[in-house]
Amino acid sequence: MLKSICSKMNNMEDLRIKLIKETEEKLKQAFSEDNLIIHLSRLISELDSMITTLNNRFLMLGDKVGEVNQELLKKMQDARLKNFKQLEKLMLKNCPRLTKTAGVELGANLVSQAGSIKKLAMMASSKVQLLGAEKSLFRHLKTGAKAPKFGIICLHEDVKNAENKGKAARVLASEISKAVKQDYFGK
């Protein structure tokens, strides 16, 4: 009787240790570097919008901005710089070719829109071109309005300054999708 109880207890202890190991591995996957990239890029964009609103308010105050406020603004700018450097390191480690073609911020933004680097690598280049323009794409499909030519990709300087933006966006999207595929599948 006692023996059976002892063996049962041992089984439970083994099961507990096994379950703890399994959940820790799952947690590692959930907080992987892909997720870090996504959260860092969102944090940077949030910091940017906060800094601009604060800056506008301080301009209204004019000369009567105290030292406290100026220190606050400086601290926020420092924090943005540090976060940006960390993001750059991560991007260069995980997807160097993507960062070369698209830049740090746009690359991280694309990853966060797609969900992960794997999902971005599996996409066709036409889908990369229209990432972030889902609303106008579905409006086009439903009502027959004008088709969108580019999504989030228009933040890139080459697309911004181009004469024919649609053409430039198509070329850049194909380059980006090639680069991500090399990053993910090749070494």
Added chain:
Amino acid sequence: MTSKLKALIDKGYKINLNKGDVVLYLGASHGVTAKIVSEMVGDEGFVYCLEVAPTVMKELVKVCKANKNMAPMLYDANKPETYAKYIDKVDFIYQDLAQRNQINIFLKNAKRFLKEKGRFILIVKASSIDAVKPKKELIKELNLPGYDYEIIDMEKTHKKHYAIIGRKK
């Protein structure tokens, strides 16, 4: 804001948790109430703590490492077939989810894991099932076939919450 189980105990309701019970806890979150359950069960008992969200799971793993009769499980309570390999039969089910189909989730889990004459506690959040309907009508529609149970109003301590205490027939 105190734990819902502790509020029930303070009011004087009989909870039927004995020493040595094996408990399935659905929706453990940070593990505050789960620790109370594990203390009530004692060293011979065991508590399976289920949770879906990985951000909350970090805290729960710490609690489970400190107590020798708790095990964390990162699974969705909607799909009992995914974690059925770890659990045999349980004496008690405690459920604290704020989901729309939480009664359905409980019925699935109880059919699979609960022993005959096993006990259970459900915490039902009326506003997450339907935000517009008055809660008294919601409670009238609620029925669990094959179970003996009573419904308790928890309005004083937790707003729009109900507790269901019962056992399998």
